[in-house]
Amino acid sequence: MKLLSILVAVALIAIVATEAQTPVAGPLIVPQPQSVNFGDQTLQLNPDKFQIETSSSSQVLAIAIKRYQQLFFLFGAGKSSAPAATLNIKVASEDDTLDFGVSENYTISATTDSLAIMADTVYGAIRGLESFSQMIIYDFASQQYTLPFLPVVIVDFPRFPWRGIMIDSARHFLPAAFIMHTIDALAYNKMNTLHWHVTDGQSYPISSATFPNMTLGAWDPAATFSIADVQEIVAYGKTQGVRVVPEFDVPSHTYSWGAAFPSIISNCPDSFNGNIGQYPLTPANNLTFEVLDALFTEYGGYFIDSYFHTGGDEMPLACWTQDPAIVEWMTDLGWTTVEAEQYFEDRLDAILAPMKKTKLVWNDPFVNGVQLDPTTVIQVWDSSFQDIVNAGFNVIVSYNYYLDQQDPTGTVQWMFENTWTNFYDSDPFDGINSNLDKILGGEACMWGEQVDQLSIDVRVWPRAIGVSERLWSAQNQTDVNNALTRISPFTCRLSQRGIASGPLSADFCMLPDDFESYLRGPRDRLTPDQIKSLLVNNKKQ
Structure with a gap:
């Protein structure tokens, strides 16, 4: 009986934990951004025709872009006939010095026609790339990648440096x-x-x-x-x-x-x-x-x-x-x-x-x-x-x-x-x-x-x-x-x-x-x- 009671208690706790997950509207991003405004449109993405571009010459950002080009599409090319799409990254400063207090602020602006990350520094752009990666959803049944909740505007920055x-x-x-x-x-x-x-x-x-x-x-x-x-x-x-x-x-x-x-x-x-x-x-x-x-x-x-x-x-x-x-x-x-x-x-x-x-x-x-x-x-x-x-x-x-x-x-x-x-x-x-x-x-x-x-x-x-x-x-x-x-x-x-x-x-x-x-x-x-x-x-x- 003692073992049965323990098992029942564990089961109840598991049910409570599952039911406690109250739905959250909009993109599910961790950590929660400072500000998120979103709509109800969805953009289908084609990994073979998706590009990340920037005018920045930063070596740090170039390496990050290569990394996130892979992280965006972890399950391969999938099946998509969607047209090409480009994520444009703009940074205000070419200085990629990394030290305490460097700005990590970024803004994401995405519509069905335009995808952009704007940041003070390359490190803000990297934080923006991470948030953007979490916005991409892969459907295993259709084998398609989508970007839901468009148009979306995210304004984000860290509470502590x-x-x-x-x-x-x-x-x-x-x-x-x-x-x-x-x-x-x-x-x-x-x-x-x-x-x-x-x-x-x-x-x-x-x-x-x-x-x-x-x-x-x-x-x-x-x-x-x-x-x-x-x-x-x-x-x-x-x-x-x-x-x-x-x-x-x-x-x-x-x-x-x-x-x-x-x-x-x-x-x-x-x-x-x-x-x-x-x-x-x-x-x-x-x-x-x-x-x-x-x-x-x-x-x-x-x-x-x-x-x-x-x-x-x-x-x-x-x-x-x-x-x-x-x-x-x-x-x-x-x-x-x-x-x-x-x-x-x-x-x-x-x-x-x-x-x-x-x-x-x-x-x-x-x-x-x-x-x-x-x-x-x-x-x-x-x-x-x-x-x-x-x-x-x-x-x-x-x-x-x-x-x-x-x-x-x-x-x-x-x-x-x-x-x-x-x-x-x-x-x-x-x-x-x-x-x-x-x-x-x-x-x-x-x-x-x-x-x-x-x-x-x-x-x-x-x-x-x-x-x-x-x-x-x-x-x-x-x-x-x-x-x-x-x-x-x-x-x-x-x-x-x-x-x-x-x-x-x-x-x-x-x-x-x-x-x-x-x-x-x-x-x-x-x-x-x-x-x-x-x-x-x-x-x-």
């Missing part, structure tokens, strides 16, 4: 091809930032020309990123309008650094009961900062973004009181552990300054009492940040967006995938009543202890779709049932593109024959010449 996901390649190695696959998924969701948690206590997987022995701290020689890998990832992100922001977590979470430089690791083995994850660097040895300076300067040349994350979370200050050399150093200076942490953060500022990088940290140093440079951006992983914005710091919100958790906001869902509603209901402004302009946006975090390239997609998607809409769409776009009506077909669309995104209710998702080709890798690969050109040409024109 920083919208991202953090991935962790240290706890479990994620191959470069899979990281680019994740960049694809971010772009499909109109997210613009890949926060790459590169190193941690368990492994140091990224190569260095300055110190080739750093990867002695990797899980295995095969579990490492070459410099060429890093450059391709960054360049690929640019073609999708996705900034790649690296995180090298210091001073804690650095045990793996000791494989190359044992003397820069604090000596406090009794602090962690065998858990190597949080072992910190020592501030008492100047070699620590020489290594940091050399590595960060080198990596700053590969990562073209103007932001550089130095971690700072979960610093076990008690460790420094158990290392005799650090104790002696602090005693000589008359310092507490917080003053030692202050010294460490100040040295990081001095390293990043000539690199012209803005430092990001987790909120821990601020909570500990460290006086951070006013330009520092603080990423918040707990809910107490009114005092942070009151102190004048810009903030990235993550505290309710932890994808590795079963109950990310303290509310347990009966079905795991339904935690997307937890994210959807969590606004970056929650609990904040002043200085809202200091909130730059948010990131969903997928820590890597229990996911690898075989499982991470289904843990992230479709749950993170709730985050993507919360960060893009208008603040008052909060109807979960409305969102479900759009997100259910969108998660199928992601799966059709090779992103292993799970369903949210009982349905059937037809997959194209080649979908498996993209389950572990990117939609496209760049040539060496393209990579070089994309990285060199990221300066304001």
Whole structure:
């Protein structure tokens, strides 16, 4: 009887979830655009006679157009006798520099006679191409593609300029091809930032020309990123309008650094009961900062973004009181552990300054009492940040967006995938009543202890779709049932593109024959010449 009761309950929940999908009139677009006006006409499309044209000479846009020419028609040519149609793209600026704050605004205007995307920049045009792709419907019975709800005018722009996901390649190695696959998924969701948690206590997987022995701290020689890998990832992100922001977590979470430089690791083995994850660097040895300076300067040349994350979370200050050399150093200076942490953060500022990088940290140093440079951006992983914005710091919100958790906001869902509603209901402004302009946006975090390239997609998607809409769409776009009506077909669309995104209710998702080709890798690969050109040409024109 107990088993029968459980089965009945599950069935009822499934019925409720299905019935909750209230119909939405008009195009089903994710994230929900700021403004959509539509009619009741339909245009039949002929894939063999459909073209995307632009007068822009942007390399980024040319690559995007080639990509979306394929994504528009995933199921082949179909059967159509429709005449030729052309989607015209106009961008106001030829500058394809990718950095924080670049305009992603776009307008779609489509009638049975004219199809157009207008945008400030190529990155707005890319967001417009994604929305346009979601407007195209394929009918499996007739094998025809149509563009319904014409005439349509969409005016769209993001609510927040920083919208991202953090991935962790240290706890479990994620191959470069899979990281680019994740960049694809971010772009499909109109997210613009890949926060790459590169190193941690368990492994140091990224190569260095300055110190080739750093990867002695990797899980295995095969579990490492070459410099060429890093450059391709960054360049690929640019073609999708996705900034790649690296995180090298210091001073804690650095045990793996000791494989190359044992003397820069604090000596406090009794602090962690065998858990190597949080072992910190020592501030008492100047070699620590020489290594940091050399590595960060080198990596700053590969990562073209103007932001550089130095971690700072979960610093076990008690460790420094158990290392005799650090104790002696602090005693000589008359310092507490917080003053030692202050010294460490100040040295990081001095390293990043000539690199012209803005430092990001987790909120821990601020909570500990460290006086951070006013330009520092603080990423918040707990809910107490009114005092942070009151102190004048810009903030990235993550505290309710932890994808590795079963109950990310303290509310347990009966079905795991339904935690997307937890994210959807969590606004970056929650609990904040002043200085809202200091909130730059948010990131969903997928820590890597229990996911690898075989499982991470289904843990992230479709749950993170709730985050993507919360960060893009208008603040008052909060109807979960409305969102479900759009997100259910969108998660199928992601799966059709090779992103292993799970369903949210009982349905059937037809997959194209080649979908498996993209389950572990990117939609496209760049040539060496393209990579070089994309990285060199990221300066304001």
